[in-house]
Amino acid sequence: MKDDLYRSMKEAIIAGDRVRAAALAQDAIGSGVDLLEVIEKGYVPGIQRVGELWEEGEYFLPELISSAEAMKAAMSVLDPELARRETKARTAGKAVIGTVEGDIHDIGKNLVASMLQAGGFEVHDLGADVALDRFIDRAEAVGADLICLSALLTTTMINQKRLIGLLRDKGLRDKYKVLVGGAPASAKWAEDIGADGYAENAVAAVKLAKALAGRG
Amino acid sequence: MIEAKRPKLELLDRPFVDRIVDEGMTLLERQGVMIENPEALDLLGEAGADVDRGAQRARMGRPLVERCLASTPASVTLYDRSGEKAFVVGGDQVHFDPGSAAVTMLDHETQEERQAVTRDLVDFTKLVETLEHLHFQSTGLISSDVPPGASDAYRLYVGLRLSTKPFVTGTFRVEGFKPMRDLLAAVRGGEGELRRKPLAIFDACPSPPLKWSHLTAQSLIDAARAGIPSELISMGMTGATSPVTIAGTLVQHVAENLCGLVICQIASPGAPVIFGGSPSSFDMRKGTTPMGAVETMMIDAAYAQIAKALNLPTHAYMGLSDAKVNDPQAGLETALGAVLGALAGVNVISGPGMLDFESAQSLEKLVIDDGICAMVYRLLAGIAQRDQPIALGLFEGFTPDMQFLSHPHTRKFYKTEHIPAGLADRDPYDAWVAAGRTSIVDKAHADVARRIGAYVEPPMDASLRMEIESIMTAYARSQGADHLPPLGI
Structure with missing residues (x-):
């Protein structure tokens, strides 16, 4: 179940789908899973894969930016909730x-x-x-x-x-x-x-x- | 006798042209354009545009735009320094000028780009003066040895001292306009004469999407009032600062340039305006703006066609390359652009000499590109019928050992029908080897030295020389430079 959610998150980032990335973040909040784990196992692997696709010459700037924006959309849903739960996403x-x-x-x-x-x-x-x-x-x-x-x-x-x-x-x-x-x-x-x-x-x-x- | 047909490239069908113009005008009406210049907004308000001062935005209806189109001259005539030689910028006339405002110079010895100084600007101007297929000078290099605040007028000052050709130039600061106009008026013999016989074109670039900055809008107003032609340089980057489709970028191009045209016309009805541009096919990998991309050239050729449909003179940045040195890429991109631009009937083609996304100039490339322009002019001259009958007369009394080489017909026409090779290599292989396997770049370098050596400074009255020197010195002083670098002519 959680694995399905994480896979969907990864895919949403790879597809650069802002709406879906944000909706999945909302789902995660509703289902009460650990949000830090959501970030680490759902979204981050997505953006990592995007980086690889760029390096492989598969992705170009429009894909890169769309994925970055999808990531941003997800985080803007998660950040207020993390703050409310008094946890903080690990920053690089x-x-x-x-x-x-x-x-x-x-x-x-x-x-x-x-x-x-x-x-x-x-x-x-x-x-x-x-x-x-x-x-x-x-x-x-x-x-x-x-x-x-x-x-x-x-x-x-x-x-x-x-x-x-x-x-x-x-x-x-x-x-x-x-x-x-x-x-x-x-x-x-x-x-x-x-x-x-x-x-x-x-x-x-x-x-x-x-x-x-x-x-x- | 059948006249030569002017070969012509048109990429769009007429209904497509109309649709692009229609959408461009709709953009002006609905979204309008942001104009960060209070005077331009005032003028637009008085002319009936819907002006939102808070948002610095003006929406202009079709009647206003159409009125302004109607008052814009279909052609502009530039005159050389003597005022005698005229260059019509309109119809399908083509004039090449070097790509302008490079910040660096490709140094032939080191094959590295370096900042340009006065010495380079002097060599550049002298060289262009000797290149017959470049009809105009451009203030093509920015000298790093004068304060940045004075570098716009300085380029023009050096140019006016050393050259008789008309100029393509522009301001870097609002304050730069006055000294530049004063320099031109002094050389022309007064502001009235300058208005009657323009000596320079001023470029002004909107900031995509749909914005005119304070500087560029002011340049339009000032130039219009002085009777100086403004060249509108819309420069959308497909998918980055304008729609990714070529047709979509054309819509934005039309809207931005027509807004510039309106500002010129309401500042001074009948002001000369040239519909130009420097758009590019944005590189989605590198984030760069390739001028040598075929899609960039397609946008150029297409907006030129649109401008012609609007009965306006045209300009484009073509005949230049993104290569960093004079390699095969430099040649192919330059030649492709020059040919397509000329076939599209672009009146002012800015590009020769330029490398590296409009940022570097090369003297060697200028010479090579002049040769490309020579070929382009030959192409444009087309194929004419010279004789009636065309060839039958030549074959009267035909024998198998007939010699064309010594035939009077050959001697009569070979120089009109064919142009010299220029720097292109046409040696047989062994001769090429024996001559040291010289490349076109080596030959160009030698030619640069020969041309600059043979350059003779066009005479200028001592009093005029002092006058323009004092205009320049005063401006430089206002920008913190006590004296100008020696020209060392």
């Missing part, structure tokens, strides 16, 4: 994310934010054209593990480097893992500017974030 970590100042491109950043959230991170998305101080202020305020910086322009990627300098100046560099992404960024760029990592797509970003946050 806390991430502050945004596109750096001077740059208004946010498609790539949104993808990564969605996938991080689907991957179990508590995501604080600051949007696009974000002043560098705001990344740090928010990271300090929420106790973030990761700061994720997107830049789509060669002219704005320099702000990824500036943020790392800013963290150093404030004596906060070792407190956060800094991830960089975006069209002009590369593993070499990340290394050159002293970032902790670079990922070339949203699925790789989640893997990297999990490895760096060390909670997952």
